[in-house]
Amino acid sequence: MYLEAEVGQYVLKNVGSLTGLETSLETITDRNGSIVVRAGERITPEKIELLKSNGVNRIWVKVEEVLPPLVDVRKIDEAKEQIQQVFDTVATKLRIETEQVWRVSQTVLNDIVRNYGDKISLVFLVQQTDEDYTYTHEVHVSMISSLVGLEMGLKLEELSHLAFSAMIHDVGKALVPKEILLASRKLTPEEFEIMKKHVAFGERICRQSGLNDERVISSVRDHHEKLDGSGYLSGLSDRQISLFARIVSVVDIYDALVSNRSYKPSWTPYKAMTEIIRLASLNKLDAKVVKSMVSLLGLYPIGTTVVLNEGTKAIVVGVNRRNPLRPIVQIENGETIDLTEEKNLRVVSVLE
Missing domain, CATH: 2.30.30 (SH3 type barrels.)
Structure with missing residues:
Protein backbone atom coordinates (compact mmCIF):
# COMPACT_ATOMS: atom_id res chain seq x y z
CA MET A 1 0.00 0.00 0.00
CA TYR A 2 1.81 3.09 -1.22
CA LEU A 3 0.06 5.87 0.60
CA GLU A 4 1.77 9.14 -0.24
CA ALA A 5 4.20 10.34 -2.91
CA GLU A 6 6.58 11.76 -0.33
CA VAL A 7 9.61 10.73 1.64
CA GLY A 8 9.17 8.64 4.75
CA GLN A 9 9.85 5.24 6.25
CA TYR A 10 6.78 3.07 6.75
CA VAL A 11 6.90 0.75 9.78
CA LEU A 12 4.41 -1.45 11.62
CA LYS A 13 5.09 -0.56 15.26
CA ASN A 14 3.92 -1.68 18.65
CA VAL A 15 1.87 1.09 20.25
CA GLY A 16 4.00 0.85 23.38
CA SER A 17 7.13 1.79 21.41
CA LEU A 18 5.68 4.95 19.81
CA THR A 19 7.49 8.17 20.68
CA GLY A 20 4.83 10.74 19.78
CA LEU A 21 6.75 11.76 16.64
CA GLU A 22 5.20 9.27 14.21
CA THR A 23 2.38 9.87 11.72
CA SER A 24 -0.42 7.32 11.46
CA LEU A 25 -0.91 5.61 8.11
CA GLU A 26 -4.32 4.24 9.05
CA THR A 27 -7.52 5.45 10.64
CA ILE A 28 -8.28 3.71 13.94
CA THR A 29 -11.74 3.78 15.54
CA ASP A 30 -12.92 2.79 18.99
CA ARG A 31 -15.63 0.24 19.81
CA ASN A 32 -18.33 2.83 19.15
CA GLY A 33 -16.97 3.80 15.75
CA SER A 34 -15.51 7.10 16.94
CA ILE A 35 -12.15 8.01 15.42
CA VAL A 36 -9.16 7.63 17.75
CA VAL A 37 -6.55 8.65 15.19
CA ARG A 38 -6.86 9.51 11.51
CA ALA A 39 -4.58 8.47 8.67
CA GLY A 40 -2.11 11.29 8.15
CA GLU A 41 -2.45 12.52 11.73
CA ARG A 42 0.48 12.75 14.12
CA ILE A 43 0.20 10.25 16.97
CA THR A 44 0.64 12.49 20.00
CA PRO A 45 1.26 11.09 23.51
CA GLU A 46 -2.45 11.60 24.17
CA LYS A 47 -3.34 9.59 21.07
CA ILE A 48 -0.95 6.85 22.19
CA GLU A 49 -2.81 6.51 25.50
CA LEU A 50 -6.15 6.41 23.64
CA LEU A 51 -4.86 3.64 21.39
CA LYS A 52 -3.72 1.65 24.42
CA SER A 53 -7.03 2.12 26.23
CA ASN A 54 -8.86 0.83 23.15
CA GLY A 55 -6.76 -2.31 22.99
CA VAL A 56 -4.80 -1.35 19.86
CA ASN A 57 -1.43 -3.13 19.93
CA ARG A 58 0.14 -2.38 16.53
CA ILE A 59 -0.24 0.42 14.00
CA TRP A 60 1.31 1.36 10.65
CA VAL A 61 3.18 4.64 10.97
CA LYS A 62 5.39 6.89 8.90
CA VAL A 63 8.70 8.02 10.34
CA GLU A 64 10.00 11.27 8.89
CA GLU A 65 13.55 11.05 7.63
CA VAL A 66 16.25 13.68 7.94
CA LEU A 67 18.18 12.47 4.91
CA PRO A 68 17.08 12.36 1.26
CA PRO A 69 16.42 8.76 0.14
CA LEU A 70 18.98 6.93 -1.99
CA VAL A 71 16.31 6.17 -4.59
CA ASP A 72 13.66 8.69 -5.65
CA VAL A 73 10.39 7.49 -4.17
CA ARG A 74 8.51 7.92 -7.47
CA LYS A 75 11.04 5.67 -9.22
CA ILE A 76 10.44 2.96 -6.62
CA ASP A 77 6.69 3.12 -7.18
CA GLU A 78 7.14 3.09 -10.97
CA ALA A 79 9.49 0.10 -10.72
CA LYS A 80 6.83 -1.88 -8.88
CA GLU A 81 4.26 -1.15 -11.59
CA GLN A 82 6.72 -2.20 -14.30
CA ILE A 83 7.60 -5.45 -12.54
CA GLN A 84 3.91 -6.27 -12.18
CA GLN A 85 3.61 -5.94 -15.96
CA VAL A 86 6.64 -8.22 -16.39
CA PHE A 87 5.09 -10.91 -14.18
CA ASP A 88 1.76 -10.64 -16.01
CA THR A 89 3.58 -11.25 -19.30
CA VAL A 90 5.44 -14.23 -17.85
CA ALA A 91 2.16 -15.80 -16.70
CA THR A 92 0.73 -15.67 -20.23
CA LYS A 93 3.78 -15.98 -22.51
CA LEU A 94 6.32 -17.78 -20.27
CA ARG A 95 8.82 -15.14 -21.29
CA ILE A 96 10.52 -12.26 -19.47
CA GLU A 97 10.54 -8.86 -21.13
CA THR A 98 14.25 -8.56 -20.42
CA GLU A 99 14.67 -5.05 -21.83
CA GLN A 100 11.91 -3.79 -19.56
CA VAL A 101 13.51 -5.38 -16.49
CA TRP A 102 16.93 -4.07 -17.46
CA ARG A 103 15.62 -0.52 -17.87
CA VAL A 104 13.82 -0.57 -14.52
CA SER A 105 16.65 -2.16 -12.55
CA GLN A 106 19.27 0.20 -13.95
CA THR A 107 17.15 3.26 -13.19
CA VAL A 108 17.02 2.22 -9.52
CA LEU A 109 20.71 1.24 -9.47
CA ASN A 110 21.80 4.58 -10.95
CA ASP A 111 20.20 6.45 -8.04
CA ILE A 112 21.88 4.13 -5.53
CA VAL A 113 25.35 4.54 -7.03
CA ARG A 114 24.95 8.32 -7.34
CA ASN A 115 23.67 8.89 -3.80
CA TYR A 116 25.69 6.28 -1.89
CA GLY A 117 27.54 7.87 1.03
CA ASP A 118 28.36 7.63 4.72
CA LYS A 119 24.79 8.43 5.79
CA ILE A 120 22.13 6.10 4.41
CA SER A 121 18.38 6.47 3.97
CA LEU A 122 16.38 3.96 1.96
CA VAL A 123 12.58 4.13 1.72
CA PHE A 124 10.29 1.20 1.00
CA LEU A 125 6.77 0.68 -0.27
CA VAL A 126 4.02 -0.87 1.84
CA GLN A 127 2.06 -3.55 0.02
CA GLN A 128 -1.72 -3.53 0.17
CA THR A 129 -2.39 -7.21 -0.61
CA ASP A 130 -0.51 -10.48 -0.74
CA GLU A 131 -0.48 -10.30 -4.54
CA ASP A 132 0.91 -6.77 -4.41
CA TYR A 133 3.66 -8.09 -2.12
CA THR A 134 5.22 -10.15 -4.91
CA TYR A 135 6.03 -7.10 -7.03
CA THR A 136 6.90 -4.81 -4.13
CA HIS A 137 9.23 -7.47 -2.75
CA GLU A 138 11.13 -7.77 -6.05
CA VAL A 139 11.85 -4.03 -6.06
CA HIS A 140 12.94 -3.95 -2.41
CA VAL A 141 15.26 -6.94 -2.88
CA SER A 142 16.81 -5.36 -5.97
CA MET A 143 17.44 -2.06 -4.15
CA ILE A 144 18.99 -3.58 -1.04
CA SER A 145 20.96 -6.20 -3.00
CA SER A 146 22.45 -3.47 -5.19
CA LEU A 147 23.40 -1.50 -2.10
CA VAL A 148 24.97 -4.56 -0.46
CA GLY A 149 26.91 -5.31 -3.64
CA LEU A 150 28.17 -1.74 -3.72
CA GLU A 151 29.21 -1.99 -0.07
CA MET A 152 31.09 -5.23 -0.84
CA GLY A 153 33.03 -3.58 -3.66
CA LEU A 154 31.41 -5.14 -6.72
CA LYS A 155 32.23 -3.52 -10.04
CA LEU A 156 29.54 -1.62 -11.94
CA GLU A 157 29.10 -4.43 -14.47
CA GLU A 158 28.51 -6.88 -11.62
CA LEU A 159 26.15 -4.47 -9.85
CA SER A 160 24.12 -4.08 -13.03
CA HIS A 161 23.55 -7.81 -13.34
CA LEU A 162 22.94 -8.20 -9.61
CA ALA A 163 20.25 -5.49 -9.69
CA PHE A 164 18.68 -7.15 -12.74
CA SER A 165 18.69 -10.65 -11.26
CA ALA A 166 17.32 -9.51 -7.89
CA MET A 167 14.47 -7.70 -9.67
CA ILE A 168 13.27 -11.06 -11.08
CA HIS A 169 14.48 -13.48 -8.41
CA ASP A 170 10.92 -14.71 -7.73
CA VAL A 171 9.77 -14.72 -11.36
CA GLY A 172 8.97 -18.43 -11.09
CA LYS A 173 6.11 -17.58 -8.73
CA ALA A 174 4.18 -16.49 -11.82
CA LEU A 175 3.68 -20.22 -12.47
CA VAL A 176 2.69 -21.20 -8.93
CA PRO A 177 -1.10 -21.71 -8.61
CA LYS A 178 -2.59 -18.60 -7.02
CA GLU A 179 -4.52 -20.60 -4.45
CA ILE A 180 -1.10 -21.64 -3.10
CA LEU A 181 0.83 -18.44 -3.75
CA LEU A 182 -1.80 -16.24 -2.12
CA ALA A 183 -3.03 -18.64 0.57
CA SER A 184 -3.89 -16.73 3.75
CA ARG A 185 -2.80 -19.63 5.95
CA LYS A 186 0.16 -21.87 6.51
CA LEU A 187 0.73 -24.13 3.51
CA THR A 188 0.36 -27.87 3.80
CA PRO A 189 3.56 -29.92 3.25
CA GLU A 190 2.32 -30.85 -0.23
CA GLU A 191 1.57 -27.22 -1.09
CA PHE A 192 4.95 -26.08 0.20
CA GLU A 193 6.67 -28.61 -2.09
CA ILE A 194 4.89 -26.96 -5.02
CA MET A 195 5.82 -23.48 -3.76
CA LYS A 196 9.48 -24.49 -3.52
CA LYS A 197 9.47 -25.31 -7.22
CA HIS A 198 9.20 -21.61 -8.07
CA VAL A 199 13.01 -21.50 -8.19
CA ALA A 200 13.09 -24.24 -10.85
CA PHE A 201 10.26 -22.56 -12.74
CA GLY A 202 12.25 -19.33 -12.58
CA GLU A 203 15.37 -20.90 -14.07
CA ARG A 204 13.34 -22.40 -16.91
CA ILE A 205 11.66 -19.08 -17.66
CA CYS A 206 15.02 -17.28 -17.66
CA ARG A 207 16.58 -19.72 -20.11
CA GLN A 208 13.50 -19.61 -22.35
CA SER A 209 13.87 -15.82 -22.36
CA GLY A 210 17.47 -16.03 -23.59
CA LEU A 211 19.07 -15.31 -20.21
CA ASN A 212 22.16 -17.47 -19.86
CA ASP A 213 24.36 -15.45 -17.50
CA GLU A 214 24.97 -17.98 -14.73
CA ARG A 215 25.11 -15.24 -12.11
CA VAL A 216 21.55 -14.27 -13.00
CA ILE A 217 20.42 -17.89 -13.20
CA SER A 218 21.94 -18.63 -9.80
CA SER A 219 20.16 -15.67 -8.17
CA VAL A 220 16.83 -16.98 -9.42
CA ARG A 221 17.47 -20.70 -8.84
CA ASP A 222 19.59 -20.72 -5.67
CA HIS A 223 18.38 -17.88 -3.44
CA HIS A 224 16.74 -20.35 -1.04
CA GLU A 225 19.89 -22.44 -0.64
CA LYS A 226 21.75 -22.21 2.71
CA LEU A 227 25.48 -22.41 3.38
CA ASP A 228 24.99 -25.43 5.65
CA GLY A 229 23.14 -27.34 2.92
CA SER A 230 19.70 -27.06 4.54
CA GLY A 231 18.09 -25.00 1.78
CA TYR A 232 16.28 -25.94 -1.43
CA LEU A 233 15.96 -27.19 -4.13
CA SER A 234 19.39 -28.79 -4.52
CA GLY A 235 20.78 -28.66 -0.99
CA LEU A 236 23.83 -26.71 -2.15
CA SER A 237 26.39 -25.58 0.41
CA ASP A 238 29.28 -23.19 0.87
CA ARG A 239 31.03 -22.24 -2.40
CA GLN A 240 28.48 -24.12 -4.49
CA ILE A 241 26.29 -21.07 -3.97
CA SER A 242 27.27 -18.00 -6.00
CA LEU A 243 27.88 -14.59 -4.44
CA PHE A 244 24.82 -13.19 -6.22
CA ALA A 245 22.60 -15.91 -4.71
CA ARG A 246 24.15 -15.36 -1.27
CA ILE A 247 23.33 -11.65 -1.42
CA VAL A 248 19.79 -12.14 -2.71
CA SER A 249 19.19 -14.85 -0.09
CA VAL A 250 19.98 -12.51 2.83
CA VAL A 251 17.97 -9.62 1.45
CA ASP A 252 15.04 -11.86 0.48
CA ILE A 253 14.69 -13.12 4.05
CA TYR A 254 14.97 -9.65 5.60
CA ASP A 255 12.33 -8.08 3.37
CA ALA A 256 9.99 -11.05 3.84
CA LEU A 257 10.26 -10.70 7.62
CA VAL A 258 9.49 -6.97 7.70
CA SER A 259 6.59 -7.31 5.26
CA ASN A 260 3.00 -7.66 6.45
CA ARG A 261 1.14 -10.67 5.04
CA SER A 262 -2.36 -12.00 5.62
CA TYR A 263 -0.94 -15.11 7.32
CA LYS A 264 1.71 -13.35 9.45
CA PRO A 265 2.31 -9.93 11.00
CA SER A 266 5.28 -7.79 10.06
CA TRP A 267 8.41 -8.06 12.18
CA THR A 268 10.03 -4.86 13.35
CA PRO A 269 13.18 -3.98 11.36
CA TYR A 270 15.30 -4.47 14.50
CA LYS A 271 13.87 -7.95 15.17
CA ALA A 272 14.35 -8.91 11.50
CA MET A 273 17.96 -7.71 11.51
CA THR A 274 18.62 -9.64 14.72
CA GLU A 275 17.25 -12.80 13.06
CA ILE A 276 19.48 -12.29 10.01
CA ILE A 277 22.52 -12.01 12.28
CA ARG A 278 21.43 -15.18 14.11
CA LEU A 279 21.11 -17.13 10.85
CA ALA A 280 24.60 -16.01 9.83
CA SER A 281 25.96 -17.23 13.19
CA LEU A 282 24.46 -20.65 12.39
CA ASN A 283 26.29 -20.69 9.02
CA LYS A 284 23.06 -20.52 7.06
CA LEU A 285 23.71 -17.06 5.59
CA ASP A 286 26.95 -15.48 4.39
CA ALA A 287 28.43 -13.51 7.30
CA LYS A 288 30.19 -11.02 4.99
CA VAL A 289 26.94 -10.25 3.21
CA VAL A 290 25.13 -9.83 6.52
CA LYS A 291 27.88 -7.54 7.85
CA SER A 292 27.52 -5.34 4.77
CA MET A 293 23.75 -5.14 5.17
CA VAL A 294 24.07 -4.20 8.85
CA SER A 295 26.45 -1.39 7.84
CA LEU A 296 23.85 -0.12 5.37
CA LEU A 297 20.54 -0.56 7.20
CA GLY A 298 22.00 -0.34 10.69
CA LEU A 299 21.72 -2.63 13.66
CA TYR A 300 18.88 -0.26 14.53
CA PRO A 301 17.13 0.26 11.17
CA ILE A 302 15.12 3.41 10.46
CA GLY A 303 11.91 3.40 12.47
CA THR A 304 13.35 1.55 15.46
Missing part, protein backbone atom coordinates in the same frame (compact mmCIF):
# COMPACT_ATOMS: atom_id res chain seq x y z
CA THR A 305 12.53 3.06 18.85
CA VAL A 306 15.56 3.15 21.14
CA VAL A 307 16.36 4.34 24.65
CA LEU A 308 19.48 6.46 25.16
CA ASN A 309 21.78 6.21 28.16
CA GLU A 310 20.32 9.32 29.81
CA GLY A 311 16.84 7.80 29.67
CA THR A 312 15.44 9.60 26.62
CA LYS A 313 13.26 7.65 24.20
CA ALA A 314 14.20 8.29 20.56
CA ILE A 315 13.36 7.05 17.10
CA VAL A 316 16.00 6.17 14.49
CA VAL A 317 15.68 8.43 11.45
CA GLY A 318 19.00 7.78 9.67
CA VAL A 319 21.90 5.30 9.54
CA ASN A 320 25.62 5.99 9.71
CA ARG A 321 27.21 3.50 7.33
CA ARG A 322 30.62 3.53 9.05
CA ASN A 323 29.16 3.16 12.53
CA PRO A 324 25.87 1.20 12.52
CA LEU A 325 25.75 1.25 16.34
CA ARG A 326 25.47 5.05 16.39
CA PRO A 327 22.50 6.06 14.21
CA ILE A 328 20.85 9.43 13.69
CA VAL A 329 17.91 9.73 16.07
CA GLN A 330 15.07 12.09 16.84
CA ILE A 331 14.23 12.54 20.51
CA GLU A 332 10.81 13.20 22.00
CA ASN A 333 11.05 17.00 21.77
CA GLY A 334 11.67 16.72 18.01
CA GLU A 335 15.43 17.42 18.15
CA THR A 336 17.57 15.40 15.73
CA ILE A 337 20.86 14.03 17.07
CA ASP A 338 23.66 12.30 15.16
CA LEU A 339 25.14 9.89 17.69
CA THR A 340 28.48 9.85 15.85
CA GLU A 341 28.84 13.50 16.85
CA GLU A 342 27.38 13.26 20.36
CA LYS A 343 29.90 10.91 21.98
CA ASN A 344 28.31 11.20 25.42
CA LEU A 345 25.07 9.64 24.15
CA ARG A 346 24.55 6.01 23.15
CA VAL A 347 21.78 3.47 22.60
CA VAL A 348 21.26 1.24 25.64
CA SER A 349 18.08 -0.63 24.68
CA VAL A 350 15.43 -1.12 22.01
CA LEU A 351 11.69 -0.87 22.48
CA GLU A 352 9.88 -3.49 20.40
